[in-house]
Amino acid sequence: MSNEIIYNPHVSVDCVIFGFDGEKLKVLLIERTISEQNTLYNDKKLPGSIILADEDLDDAAYRVLNELTGLKNIYLSQFHSFGNPRRTENPRDVLWLEKTMQLKIGRIVTVAYVAVIKIDRKLQFKSDQTSANWYDLNEVRNMNLAFDHTDIINKGLEHIRHKSEIEPNLLFELLPRKFTITQLQTLYDTLHQTKSDVRNFRKKVVQWPYIVALDELEEGVPHRAARLYKYKK
Protein backbone atom coordinates (compact mmCIF):
# COMPACT_ATOMS: atom_id res chain seq x y z
CA MET A 1 0.00 0.00 0.00
CA SER A 2 3.04 2.30 0.12
CA ASN A 3 2.32 2.54 -3.56
CA GLU A 4 -0.77 4.58 -2.84
CA ILE A 5 0.78 7.33 -0.79
CA ILE A 6 0.10 10.79 -2.09
CA TYR A 7 3.25 12.77 -2.33
CA ASN A 8 4.26 16.28 -3.32
CA PRO A 9 7.12 16.33 -5.75
CA HIS A 10 8.86 19.53 -6.63
CA VAL A 11 8.15 21.02 -10.01
CA SER A 12 10.80 22.60 -12.18
CA VAL A 13 11.22 23.94 -15.67
CA ASP A 14 14.13 23.21 -17.98
CA CYS A 15 14.96 25.08 -21.16
CA VAL A 16 16.49 23.47 -24.20
CA ILE A 17 17.99 26.34 -26.16
CA PHE A 18 19.14 25.57 -29.67
CA GLY A 19 21.51 27.58 -31.83
CA PHE A 20 23.04 27.09 -35.26
CA ASP A 21 26.62 28.01 -36.16
CA GLY A 22 26.18 27.77 -39.92
CA GLU A 23 27.07 24.10 -39.98
CA LYS A 24 25.72 22.33 -36.93
CA LEU A 25 23.02 22.57 -34.33
CA LYS A 26 24.16 23.43 -30.82
CA VAL A 27 22.62 23.40 -27.35
CA LEU A 28 23.27 25.81 -24.55
CA LEU A 29 24.45 24.07 -21.38
CA ILE A 30 25.33 25.34 -17.93
CA GLU A 31 28.62 24.36 -16.32
CA ARG A 32 28.19 22.63 -12.98
CA THR A 33 30.89 21.86 -10.45
CA ILE A 34 30.41 19.33 -7.66
CA SER A 35 32.87 18.62 -4.91
CA GLU A 36 32.66 15.01 -3.91
CA GLN A 37 35.09 13.61 -1.34
CA ASN A 38 37.67 16.37 -1.93
CA THR A 39 37.52 15.92 -5.69
CA LEU A 40 35.96 18.38 -8.08
CA TYR A 41 33.73 16.99 -10.81
CA ASN A 42 32.74 19.01 -13.81
CA ASP A 43 29.41 18.53 -15.35
CA LYS A 44 26.90 20.10 -17.64
CA LYS A 45 23.18 20.63 -17.30
CA LEU A 46 20.29 22.38 -18.94
CA PRO A 47 19.33 25.81 -17.69
CA GLY A 48 16.43 25.26 -15.34
CA SER A 49 14.91 26.11 -12.01
CA ILE A 50 12.38 25.02 -9.46
CA ILE A 51 9.19 27.01 -10.01
CA LEU A 52 8.33 29.67 -7.47
CA ALA A 53 5.28 29.54 -5.26
CA ASP A 54 3.15 31.93 -7.22
CA GLU A 55 4.65 31.46 -10.65
CA ASP A 56 3.02 30.00 -13.74
CA LEU A 57 5.00 27.46 -15.74
CA ASP A 58 5.53 29.71 -18.76
CA ASP A 59 6.63 32.53 -16.50
CA ALA A 60 9.16 30.28 -14.84
CA ALA A 61 10.56 29.27 -18.21
CA TYR A 62 10.85 32.89 -19.32
CA ARG A 63 12.50 33.77 -16.03
CA VAL A 64 15.11 31.07 -16.49
CA LEU A 65 15.74 32.11 -20.06
CA ASN A 66 16.02 35.73 -19.05
CA GLU A 67 18.34 35.06 -16.15
CA LEU A 68 20.54 33.19 -18.60
CA THR A 69 20.52 35.25 -21.72
CA GLY A 70 19.20 38.60 -20.59
CA LEU A 71 16.78 38.54 -23.49
CA LYS A 72 13.06 38.55 -23.91
CA ASN A 73 10.66 37.97 -26.81
CA ILE A 74 12.16 34.62 -27.63
CA TYR A 75 10.40 31.80 -29.43
CA LEU A 76 9.77 29.59 -26.40
CA SER A 77 7.35 26.72 -26.12
CA GLN A 78 6.54 23.94 -23.75
CA PHE A 79 6.99 20.51 -25.28
CA HIS A 80 6.99 17.75 -22.65
CA SER A 81 7.06 16.97 -18.95
CA PHE A 82 9.34 14.42 -17.37
CA GLY A 83 8.42 12.79 -14.11
CA ASN A 84 10.12 9.46 -13.76
CA PRO A 85 10.46 8.89 -10.00
CA ARG A 86 14.04 7.79 -10.54
CA ARG A 87 15.17 10.74 -12.62
CA THR A 88 16.66 12.46 -9.55
CA GLU A 89 18.31 9.45 -8.01
CA ASN A 90 21.86 9.79 -9.30
CA PRO A 91 24.06 10.44 -6.21
CA ARG A 92 25.88 13.27 -7.92
CA ASP A 93 22.61 15.00 -8.74
CA VAL A 94 21.33 14.47 -5.20
CA LEU A 95 24.49 16.04 -3.82
CA TRP A 96 24.20 19.03 -6.12
CA LEU A 97 20.53 19.55 -5.24
CA GLU A 98 21.31 19.56 -1.54
CA LYS A 99 24.14 22.07 -1.98
CA THR A 100 22.26 24.45 -4.25
CA MET A 101 18.76 24.22 -2.85
CA GLN A 102 19.84 24.00 0.77
CA LEU A 103 17.30 21.29 1.37
CA LYS A 104 16.56 17.65 0.76
CA ILE A 105 14.69 17.26 -2.44
CA GLY A 106 13.12 14.00 -3.40
CA ARG A 107 11.30 13.68 -6.61
CA ILE A 108 11.19 16.50 -9.16
CA VAL A 109 8.75 16.66 -12.05
CA THR A 110 10.11 18.94 -14.72
CA VAL A 111 8.32 20.75 -17.49
CA ALA A 112 10.55 21.22 -20.51
CA TYR A 113 10.60 24.18 -22.87
CA VAL A 114 12.44 24.74 -26.09
CA ALA A 115 13.82 27.96 -27.53
CA VAL A 116 15.72 28.75 -30.70
CA ILE A 117 18.01 31.79 -30.82
CA LYS A 118 20.75 33.28 -32.95
CA ILE A 119 24.02 31.85 -31.76
CA ASP A 120 25.87 35.14 -32.06
CA ARG A 121 23.71 36.79 -29.45
CA LYS A 122 25.73 37.95 -26.49
CA LEU A 123 24.63 36.11 -23.41
CA GLN A 124 24.32 38.25 -20.30
CA PHE A 125 24.31 36.46 -16.98
CA LYS A 126 22.58 37.93 -13.99
CA SER A 127 24.91 36.06 -11.69
CA ASP A 128 28.62 35.99 -12.48
CA GLN A 129 28.94 32.47 -11.19
CA THR A 130 26.98 30.73 -13.86
CA SER A 131 28.65 30.08 -17.15
CA ALA A 132 26.97 28.74 -20.23
CA ASN A 133 28.42 27.40 -23.45
CA TRP A 134 27.28 26.04 -26.77
CA TYR A 135 27.86 22.37 -27.47
CA ASP A 136 27.50 20.32 -30.62
CA LEU A 137 24.53 17.99 -30.44
CA ASN A 138 26.76 15.08 -31.39
CA GLU A 139 29.18 15.77 -28.55
CA VAL A 140 26.29 16.08 -26.17
CA ARG A 141 25.13 12.57 -26.95
CA ASN A 142 28.35 11.21 -25.45
CA MET A 143 28.49 13.57 -22.49
CA ASN A 144 27.15 12.59 -19.14
CA LEU A 145 24.63 15.26 -18.43
CA ALA A 146 22.80 15.90 -15.18
CA PHE A 147 19.56 14.08 -14.48
CA ASP A 148 17.74 12.92 -17.65
CA HIS A 149 18.80 16.00 -19.57
CA THR A 150 20.02 13.95 -22.51
CA ASP A 151 16.51 12.57 -22.96
CA ILE A 152 15.06 16.04 -22.63
CA ILE A 153 17.36 17.40 -25.31
CA ASN A 154 16.48 14.59 -27.68
CA LYS A 155 12.79 15.12 -27.21
CA GLY A 156 13.25 18.86 -27.65
CA LEU A 157 15.07 18.25 -30.90
CA GLU A 158 12.20 16.10 -32.11
CA HIS A 159 9.88 18.93 -31.23
CA ILE A 160 11.60 21.62 -33.25
CA ARG A 161 11.95 19.18 -36.13
CA HIS A 162 8.18 18.85 -36.30
CA LYS A 163 7.58 22.50 -35.62
CA SER A 164 9.93 23.63 -38.37
CA GLU A 165 8.01 21.57 -40.90
CA ILE A 166 4.83 23.42 -40.05
CA GLU A 167 6.31 26.88 -39.58
CA PRO A 168 9.48 27.48 -41.62
CA ASN A 169 9.77 30.82 -39.79
CA LEU A 170 11.50 28.97 -37.00
CA LEU A 171 14.52 28.56 -39.26
CA PHE A 172 15.15 32.29 -39.35
CA GLU A 173 15.28 32.52 -35.57
CA LEU A 174 18.33 30.29 -35.80
CA LEU A 175 20.08 31.91 -38.75
CA PRO A 176 22.03 35.16 -38.51
CA ARG A 177 20.21 38.28 -39.66
CA LYS A 178 22.03 38.05 -43.00
CA PHE A 179 22.45 34.55 -44.31
CA THR A 180 23.21 32.63 -47.48
CA ILE A 181 20.94 30.12 -49.14
CA THR A 182 23.54 27.46 -48.45
CA GLN A 183 23.30 28.15 -44.72
CA LEU A 184 19.53 27.97 -44.94
CA GLN A 185 19.73 24.66 -46.75
CA THR A 186 22.25 23.20 -44.31
CA LEU A 187 19.98 24.11 -41.43
CA TYR A 188 16.91 22.81 -43.19
CA ASP A 189 18.56 19.50 -44.03
CA THR A 190 20.00 19.15 -40.54
CA LEU A 191 16.59 19.58 -38.99
CA HIS A 192 14.73 17.41 -41.48
CA GLN A 193 17.50 14.82 -41.73
CA THR A 194 17.42 15.05 -45.50
CA LYS A 195 19.82 15.96 -48.31
CA SER A 196 17.79 18.11 -50.61
CA ASP A 197 18.83 18.90 -54.14
CA VAL A 198 20.49 22.32 -54.48
CA ARG A 199 18.42 23.41 -57.47
CA ASN A 200 15.08 22.25 -56.13
CA PHE A 201 15.80 23.77 -52.74
CA ARG A 202 16.68 27.17 -54.18
CA LYS A 203 13.59 27.12 -56.37
CA LYS A 204 11.50 26.43 -53.29
CA VAL A 205 12.88 29.08 -50.97
CA VAL A 206 13.26 32.03 -53.34
CA GLN A 207 9.50 31.96 -53.81
CA TRP A 208 8.87 32.19 -50.08
CA PRO A 209 7.49 35.70 -49.68
CA TYR A 210 9.37 36.47 -46.48
CA ILE A 211 12.86 35.93 -47.84
CA VAL A 212 14.50 38.90 -49.59
CA ALA A 213 17.79 39.12 -51.47
CA LEU A 214 20.23 41.82 -50.38
CA ASP A 215 22.73 43.70 -52.51
CA GLU A 216 25.51 42.24 -50.43
CA LEU A 217 27.86 39.32 -50.65
CA GLU A 218 29.54 37.17 -48.06
CA GLU A 219 32.99 38.37 -47.03
CA GLY A 220 36.18 36.64 -46.05
CA VAL A 221 35.55 33.31 -47.69
CA PRO A 222 38.36 31.65 -49.72
CA HIS A 223 36.16 31.06 -52.75
CA ARG A 224 33.30 32.64 -54.62
CA ALA A 225 31.21 34.71 -52.23
CA ALA A 226 27.54 33.92 -51.89
CA ARG A 227 24.71 36.40 -51.97
CA LEU A 228 23.21 37.38 -48.64
CA TYR A 229 19.51 37.27 -47.85
CA LYS A 230 17.40 38.45 -44.97
CA TYR A 231 14.10 37.47 -43.44
CA LYS A 232 11.27 39.96 -43.57
CA LYS A 233 8.02 40.17 -41.58
Next chain:
Amino acid sequence: MSNEIIYNPHVSVDCVIFGFDGEKLKVLLIERTISEQNTLYNDKKLPGSIILADEDLDDAAYRVLNELTGLKNIYLSQFHSFGNPRRTENPRDVLWLEKTMQLKIGRIVTVAYVAVIKIDRKLQFKSDQTSANWYDLNEVRNMNLAFDHTDIINKGLEHIRHKSEIEPNLLFELLPRKFTITQLQTLYDTLHQTKSDVRNFRKKVVQWPYIVALDELEEGVPHRAARLYKYKK
Protein backbone atom coordinates in the same frame (compact mmCIF):
# COMPACT_ATOMS: atom_id res chain seq x y z
CA MET B 1 10.25 38.18 -1.18
CA SER B 2 7.24 35.93 -0.68
CA ASN B 3 7.54 35.57 -4.42
CA GLU B 4 10.72 33.57 -3.98
CA ILE B 5 9.44 30.89 -1.67
CA ILE B 6 9.98 27.38 -2.90
CA TYR B 7 6.80 25.43 -2.72
CA ASN B 8 5.70 21.91 -3.50
CA PRO B 9 2.57 21.80 -5.58
CA HIS B 10 0.75 18.58 -6.14
CA VAL B 11 1.05 16.96 -9.52
CA SER B 12 -1.84 15.31 -11.30
CA VAL B 13 -2.66 13.85 -14.67
CA ASP B 14 -5.82 14.50 -16.66
CA CYS B 15 -7.02 12.51 -19.64
CA VAL B 16 -8.91 14.03 -22.54
CA ILE B 17 -10.63 11.08 -24.18
CA PHE B 18 -12.18 11.71 -27.58
CA GLY B 19 -14.79 9.63 -29.34
CA PHE B 20 -16.72 9.99 -32.58
CA ASP B 21 -20.38 9.05 -32.99
CA GLY B 22 -20.39 9.11 -36.79
CA GLU B 23 -21.29 12.77 -36.90
CA LYS B 24 -19.60 14.66 -34.12
CA LEU B 25 -16.59 14.54 -31.85
CA LYS B 26 -17.30 13.82 -28.21
CA VAL B 27 -15.35 13.98 -24.94
CA LEU B 28 -15.67 11.69 -21.99
CA LEU B 29 -16.46 13.54 -18.78
CA ILE B 30 -16.93 12.41 -15.20
CA GLU B 31 -19.99 13.45 -13.25
CA ARG B 32 -19.17 15.29 -10.06
CA THR B 33 -21.55 16.16 -7.23
CA ILE B 34 -20.75 18.78 -4.65
CA SER B 35 -22.89 19.60 -1.63
CA GLU B 36 -22.57 23.26 -0.83
CA GLN B 37 -24.70 24.75 1.94
CA ASN B 38 -27.30 21.98 1.78
CA THR B 39 -27.57 22.28 -1.98
CA LEU B 40 -26.31 19.72 -4.45
CA TYR B 41 -24.43 21.00 -7.47
CA ASN B 42 -23.80 18.89 -10.48
CA ASP B 43 -20.66 19.30 -12.41
CA LYS B 44 -18.45 17.63 -14.94
CA LYS B 45 -14.72 17.13 -15.02
CA LEU B 46 -12.04 15.32 -16.91
CA PRO B 47 -10.94 11.92 -15.65
CA GLY B 48 -7.79 12.56 -13.68
CA SER B 49 -5.89 11.82 -10.54
CA ILE B 50 -3.08 13.00 -8.33
CA ILE B 51 0.01 10.98 -9.17
CA LEU B 52 1.18 8.41 -6.67
CA ALA B 53 4.47 8.61 -4.84
CA ASP B 54 6.36 6.14 -6.95
CA GLU B 55 4.47 6.49 -10.20
CA ASP B 56 5.73 7.84 -13.50
CA LEU B 57 3.52 10.31 -15.34
CA ASP B 58 2.64 7.97 -18.20
CA ASP B 59 1.82 5.23 -15.71
CA ALA B 60 -0.51 7.53 -13.86
CA ALA B 61 -2.30 8.42 -17.07
CA TYR B 62 -2.70 4.77 -18.00
CA ARG B 63 -3.94 4.01 -14.51
CA VAL B 64 -6.61 6.70 -14.76
CA LEU B 65 -7.64 5.54 -18.20
CA ASN B 66 -7.78 1.96 -17.01
CA GLU B 67 -9.76 2.73 -13.90
CA LEU B 68 -12.22 4.53 -16.12
CA THR B 69 -12.58 2.34 -19.13
CA GLY B 70 -11.14 -0.96 -18.01
CA LEU B 71 -9.09 -1.03 -21.18
CA LYS B 72 -5.42 -1.05 -22.05
CA ASN B 73 -3.41 -0.58 -25.24
CA ILE B 74 -4.97 2.73 -26.01
CA TYR B 75 -3.48 5.47 -28.11
CA LEU B 76 -2.47 7.78 -25.27
CA SER B 77 -0.05 10.65 -25.39
CA GLN B 78 1.03 13.52 -23.23
CA PHE B 79 0.42 16.89 -24.84
CA HIS B 80 0.72 19.74 -22.34
CA SER B 81 1.09 20.67 -18.68
CA PHE B 82 -1.00 23.29 -16.94
CA GLY B 83 0.30 25.03 -13.86
CA ASN B 84 -1.37 28.39 -13.44
CA PRO B 85 -1.26 29.09 -9.68
CA ARG B 86 -4.90 30.18 -9.84
CA ARG B 87 -6.23 27.15 -11.66
CA THR B 88 -7.35 25.56 -8.38
CA GLU B 89 -8.80 28.64 -6.76
CA ASN B 90 -12.49 28.25 -7.62
CA PRO B 91 -14.30 27.71 -4.27
CA ARG B 92 -16.31 24.82 -5.65
CA ASP B 93 -13.14 23.07 -6.79
CA VAL B 94 -11.45 23.71 -3.46
CA LEU B 95 -14.43 22.19 -1.66
CA TRP B 96 -14.40 19.13 -3.86
CA LEU B 97 -10.66 18.64 -3.41
CA GLU B 98 -10.99 18.75 0.35
CA LYS B 99 -13.86 16.25 0.35
CA THR B 100 -12.26 13.79 -2.05
CA MET B 101 -8.61 14.05 -1.11
CA GLN B 102 -9.26 14.37 2.61
CA LEU B 103 -6.66 17.11 2.83
CA LYS B 104 -6.01 20.71 2.02
CA ILE B 105 -4.53 21.00 -1.40
CA GLY B 106 -3.08 24.23 -2.63
CA ARG B 107 -1.68 24.43 -6.06
CA ILE B 108 -1.87 21.53 -8.51
CA VAL B 109 0.21 21.25 -11.64
CA THR B 110 -1.46 18.88 -14.05
CA VAL B 111 0.00 16.95 -16.94
CA ALA B 112 -2.57 16.36 -19.65
CA TYR B 113 -2.89 13.33 -21.88
CA VAL B 114 -5.09 12.67 -24.84
CA ALA B 115 -6.63 9.40 -25.99
CA VAL B 116 -8.89 8.50 -28.87
CA ILE B 117 -11.18 5.48 -28.60
CA LYS B 118 -14.14 3.91 -30.31
CA ILE B 119 -17.25 5.37 -28.79
CA ASP B 120 -19.11 2.05 -28.75
CA ARG B 121 -16.64 0.51 -26.35
CA LYS B 122 -18.27 -0.55 -23.14
CA LEU B 123 -16.84 1.41 -20.27
CA GLN B 124 -16.17 -0.63 -17.16
CA PHE B 125 -15.78 1.31 -13.96
CA LYS B 126 -13.73 -0.04 -11.10
CA SER B 127 -15.75 1.94 -8.65
CA ASP B 128 -19.54 1.98 -8.96
CA GLN B 129 -19.72 5.56 -7.81
CA THR B 130 -18.07 7.17 -10.76
CA SER B 131 -20.11 7.69 -13.85
CA ALA B 132 -18.81 8.93 -17.16
CA ASN B 133 -20.65 10.16 -20.24
CA TRP B 134 -19.90 11.36 -23.71
CA TYR B 135 -20.58 15.02 -24.48
CA ASP B 136 -20.58 16.94 -27.72
CA LEU B 137 -17.63 19.27 -27.99
CA ASN B 138 -19.98 22.15 -28.78
CA GLU B 139 -22.04 21.56 -25.65
CA VAL B 140 -18.87 21.35 -23.62
CA ARG B 141 -17.83 24.83 -24.67
CA ASN B 142 -20.84 26.24 -22.84
CA MET B 143 -20.65 24.00 -19.79
CA ASN B 144 -18.91 25.11 -16.66
CA LEU B 145 -16.30 22.45 -16.16
CA ALA B 146 -14.12 21.94 -13.12
CA PHE B 147 -10.80 23.78 -12.90
CA ASP B 148 -9.39 24.81 -16.29
CA HIS B 149 -10.66 21.66 -17.96
CA THR B 150 -12.22 23.60 -20.81
CA ASP B 151 -8.79 24.94 -21.74
CA ILE B 152 -7.30 21.49 -21.44
CA ILE B 153 -9.91 20.03 -23.77
CA ASN B 154 -9.32 22.76 -26.34
CA LYS B 155 -5.59 22.23 -26.28
CA GLY B 156 -6.10 18.46 -26.53
CA LEU B 157 -8.30 18.96 -29.55
CA GLU B 158 -5.59 21.05 -31.18
CA HIS B 159 -3.18 18.26 -30.48
CA ILE B 160 -5.12 15.50 -32.17
CA ARG B 161 -5.83 17.82 -35.09
CA HIS B 162 -2.10 18.12 -35.72
CA LYS B 163 -1.43 14.51 -34.98
CA SER B 164 -4.09 13.28 -37.37
CA GLU B 165 -2.49 15.23 -40.20
CA ILE B 166 0.77 13.42 -39.68
CA GLU B 167 -0.63 9.97 -38.88
CA PRO B 168 -4.03 9.30 -40.51
CA ASN B 169 -4.09 6.04 -38.52
CA LEU B 170 -5.48 8.02 -35.62
CA LEU B 171 -8.76 8.34 -37.52
CA PHE B 172 -9.38 4.60 -37.37
CA GLU B 173 -9.05 4.54 -33.60
CA LEU B 174 -12.12 6.76 -33.55
CA LEU B 175 -14.20 5.01 -36.21
CA PRO B 176 -16.10 1.79 -35.58
CA ARG B 177 -14.44 -1.38 -36.79
CA LYS B 178 -16.64 -1.30 -39.89
CA PHE B 179 -17.22 2.14 -41.29
CA THR B 180 -18.39 3.91 -44.43
CA ILE B 181 -16.34 6.33 -46.47
CA THR B 182 -18.83 9.03 -45.59
CA GLN B 183 -18.14 8.52 -41.90
CA LEU B 184 -14.45 8.67 -42.56
CA GLN B 185 -14.87 11.90 -44.48
CA THR B 186 -17.07 13.47 -41.83
CA LEU B 187 -14.46 12.68 -39.20
CA TYR B 188 -11.63 13.90 -41.40
CA ASP B 189 -13.38 17.17 -42.16
CA THR B 190 -14.37 17.69 -38.54
CA LEU B 191 -10.80 17.32 -37.39
CA HIS B 192 -9.28 19.36 -40.19
CA GLN B 193 -12.05 21.94 -40.23
CA THR B 194 -12.45 21.52 -43.97
CA LYS B 195 -15.17 20.50 -46.42
CA SER B 196 -13.44 18.24 -48.87
CA ASP B 197 -14.91 17.29 -52.22
CA VAL B 198 -16.60 13.87 -52.18
CA ARG B 199 -14.90 12.61 -55.33
CA ASN B 200 -11.44 13.83 -54.47
CA PHE B 201 -11.72 12.49 -50.96
CA ARG B 202 -12.74 9.01 -52.11
CA LYS B 203 -9.94 8.97 -54.67
CA LYS B 204 -7.50 9.81 -51.91
CA VAL B 205 -8.55 7.27 -49.31
CA VAL B 206 -9.19 4.22 -51.45
CA GLN B 207 -5.52 4.29 -52.40
CA TRP B 208 -4.44 4.23 -48.75
CA PRO B 209 -3.00 0.73 -48.39
CA TYR B 210 -4.49 0.08 -44.96
CA ILE B 211 -8.11 0.56 -45.90
CA VAL B 212 -9.94 -2.47 -47.31
CA ALA B 213 -13.43 -2.79 -48.74
CA LEU B 214 -15.71 -5.42 -47.23
CA ASP B 215 -18.45 -7.41 -48.94
CA GLU B 216 -20.97 -5.84 -46.64
CA LEU B 217 -23.36 -2.94 -46.68
CA GLU B 218 -24.73 -0.68 -44.01
CA GLU B 219 -28.04 -1.81 -42.52
CA GLY B 220 -31.12 -0.02 -41.27
CA VAL B 221 -30.72 3.21 -43.18
CA PRO B 222 -33.75 4.75 -44.96
CA HIS B 223 -31.92 5.17 -48.26
CA ARG B 224 -29.28 3.50 -50.36
CA ALA B 225 -26.91 1.59 -48.09
CA ALA B 226 -23.22 2.41 -48.22
CA ARG B 227 -20.40 -0.08 -48.52
CA LEU B 228 -18.49 -0.91 -45.35
CA TYR B 229 -14.72 -0.74 -45.04
CA LYS B 230 -12.27 -1.82 -42.39
CA TYR B 231 -8.82 -0.76 -41.31
CA LYS B 232 -6.00 -3.26 -41.67
CA LYS B 233 -2.57 -3.30 -39.99
Next chain:
DNA sequence: AAAGATATTGTATTATAAACAATAAACTGA
Protein backbone atom coordinates in the same frame (compact mmCIF):
# COMPACT_ATOMS: atom_id res chain seq x y z
C1' DA C 1 -44.50 5.07 -60.49
C1' DA C 2 -42.71 9.23 -58.71
C1' DA C 3 -40.15 11.67 -55.23
C1' DG C 4 -36.59 11.86 -51.80
C1' DA C 5 -32.18 10.68 -49.87
C1' DT C 6 -27.63 9.32 -50.02
C1' DA C 7 -23.85 6.59 -52.60
C1' DT C 8 -20.83 6.29 -56.18
C1' DT C 9 -17.92 7.45 -60.10
C1' DG C 10 -14.28 10.22 -64.12
C1' DT C 11 -11.88 13.75 -66.54
C1' DA C 12 -9.39 17.83 -67.23
C1' DT C 13 -6.46 21.28 -64.99
C1' DT C 14 -3.15 23.08 -61.90
C1' DA C 15 0.30 22.97 -58.49
C1' DT C 16 3.92 20.72 -56.26
C1' DA C 17 7.79 17.59 -55.80
C1' DA C 18 11.63 15.06 -57.83
C1' DA C 19 15.32 13.90 -60.86
C1' DC C 20 19.23 15.41 -63.09
C1' DA C 21 24.52 18.45 -64.64
C1' DA C 22 26.68 22.22 -66.65
C1' DT C 23 28.58 26.85 -66.08
C1' DA C 24 30.11 31.02 -63.33
C1' DA C 25 32.83 33.38 -59.94
C1' DA C 26 36.25 33.92 -56.71
C1' DC C 27 40.44 32.47 -54.61
C1' DT C 28 45.22 29.75 -54.35
C1' DG C 29 49.58 28.37 -55.52
C1' DA C 30 52.99 27.56 -59.07
Next chain:
DNA sequence: TCAGTTTATTGTTTATAATACAATATCTTT
Protein backbone atom coordinates in the same frame (compact mmCIF):
# COMPACT_ATOMS: atom_id res chain seq x y z
C1' DT D 1 49.27 34.57 -65.69
C1' DC D 2 47.51 30.18 -65.76
C1' DA D 3 45.85 25.92 -64.10
C1' DG D 4 43.51 24.01 -60.36
C1' DT D 5 40.31 24.18 -56.47
C1' DT D 6 36.19 25.45 -54.25
C1' DT D 7 31.67 26.89 -53.82
C1' DA D 8 27.62 29.52 -56.12
C1' DT D 9 24.23 29.65 -59.31
C1' DT D 10 20.83 28.34 -62.81
C1' DG D 11 16.59 25.26 -66.22
C1' DT D 12 14.21 21.50 -68.14
C1' DT D 13 11.74 17.39 -67.93
C1' DT D 14 8.92 14.04 -65.55
C1' DA D 15 6.17 12.21 -61.99
C1' DT D 16 3.02 12.84 -58.37
C1' DA D 17 -0.42 15.04 -55.78
C1' DA D 18 -4.19 18.47 -55.25
C1' DT D 19 -8.21 20.82 -57.22
C1' DA D 20 -12.36 21.88 -59.72
C1' DC D 21 -16.46 20.24 -61.31
C1' DA D 22 -21.87 17.11 -62.08
C1' DA D 23 -24.18 13.25 -63.61
C1' DT D 24 -25.95 8.68 -62.57
C1' DA D 25 -27.04 4.65 -59.41
C1' DT D 26 -29.39 2.49 -55.62
C1' DC D 27 -32.50 2.06 -52.17
C1' DT D 28 -36.68 3.66 -49.50
C1' DT D 29 -41.06 5.80 -48.90
C1' DT D 30 -45.57 7.33 -50.47
